[in-house]
Amino acid sequence: MMQVMVVTTHEGVPQEFYGAKLIGSRSFPCPWYQKVPLSLALSPRIISEVARFKPDIIHASSPGIMVFGALAIAKMLCVPIVMSYHTHVPVYIPRYTFSWLVKPMWMVIKFLHQAADLTLVPSAAIGRDLLAAQVAAANRIRLWNKGVDSESFNPQFRSHEMRVRLTNGEPEKPLIVHVGRLGVEKSLDFLKRMNLNTSVMDRLPDARIAFVGDGPYRPELEELFKGMPAVFTGMLGGEELSQAYASGDVFVMPSESETLGLVVLEAMSSGIPVVGVRAGGIPDIIPPELEGKIGFLFSPGDLDDCVDKLGTLLHNEELRETMGRAARIEMEQYDWRAATKMIRNEQYNAAIWFWRKKRALLLRPLQWLVKRIFPSPEVHYQ
Known part of the structure; x- marks a missing residue:
């Protein structure tokens, strides 16, 4: 049975979650995105906890500063490290800060992933981007199969009460739903183009749209959609989130920078057809x-x-x-059990193999020197 320890950026977490041991660390807000906590997770307490756990492999989520801590601990403990690339930061940088930071960010990403034993990407498109940027060798970039919680995101959660809430009291109207972080990088202003003086809602006057989620761009979006049939619910979780997905008619995803688009998988698992942009990781899903x-x-x-x-x-x-049912059937093939089995049995084993090979190559000169200094005595058999 595989034992798991999770080091997270949140303090005050429970000691255990679904059998995994949890370790919280002190964090501080990201300067450009206050709701994103950052932590190096390199305190003596965390190092000693990980050392006592005696991991066979460390898996770090990149980019993020915690990955530096994970890399340092992996090297200290002499264990393999896998890095999974989830957020395409070089694409986001020009929208939040200075464009000249893009090149240094690519240098940081290259440093981290070239130090890793294996890089996992959520879509083939992101894999091609990393390969083009020479972040890692082609054989060390592997696709992490998509996975979705098909029990939590299920058509059975369709709710009339939730639909009333999302349509602002007009449940008989067609309902478009978007779920996710409301950030400028999500291109949600595409749905209401001021320079064209038109929007999706102008063109589909009988429809209603619900934005489920929160983020720094929410005030601007609310102003942009002011006077239009749009509802902003803020963050939803648990059964409410499941109901929000399943109670819509169509899910829209305009973001061109998604590495995968987990919300697209969740919408499809909820039996809702998706209209998404042909960019990023979305074409891998559709x-x-x-x-x-x-x-x-x-x-x-x-x-x-x-x-x-x-x-x-x-x-x-x-x-x-018809499309909603087909989407649900497609997603049933990609639940988290299958995805976890793949990463445990194949990806982690590949990382361990690469790590052993690298270690053997590094030790070869030392072994040669030892043999020269301390030659083995000749044995003569009679």
Whole structure:
């Protein structure tokens, strides 16, 4: 049975969560994104806790400053380290701070992942980006199969009461849902283009839209959609979140910078067809052979294309339900049990193999020197 320890950026966490030992660390807010906690997780307490646990492998989520701590601990304890790349920070930097920071960020990412024994990416598109930037060798970049909690995100959570809430009291109206962090990088202003003096809601006047989530861009979005049939729920969790997904008619995803798009998987698992942008990791979820069967993709920046596909689904209940069922069936193949089995049995073993090979290469000169200084005595057999 695999034992797991999780080091998190949050203090005051329970000692155990679903059998995994939890260790909290002190953190501070990200300067450009106050709600994102940062922690190096390199205190003597955490180092001693990890050392006592005696891990066979360390898995760090990159980018983030905690990955530096994880790398240091892995080298101190002489154990393999896997890094999974979840947030495409070089794409986000120009939207939050200075563009000149993009190149230094790529240098940091290269340093970290070249020190790792294996890099896991959530989509083939991100893998190609890392390979093009020479972040790691091709054989050390592996796809981490998509996974979704198909029990928590399920059509059975469809709720009339939640639909009333999301439509502001008009449950009979077609309902578009978006779930996620409300950040400028999510391109949600695409749905209401001021420079074109038009929006999705102008073009689909009978529809309602609900934004589920919170983030630094929420005040601007609320102002942008002021006077329009839009609802902002703030953060939802647990059964409320499951209900929000399942109670919509169509899920929209305009973000062009998603490394995977977990919310897209959750929407599809909830039996809701998706209209997403043909960019980032979204085309890996809705590949060409399944486009039009489990969801639609629209061309980046093409509001007409987006509106046409949203309208097709919103005004055709039979097509919407057929695609929603097909999306649910597709997601049932990708639950977290299957994803966990893959990473445990294949990806971690690959990382350990690379680590052993690297260690053998590093030790070879030392072994040669030892043999020269302390030659083995010759043995003569008679």
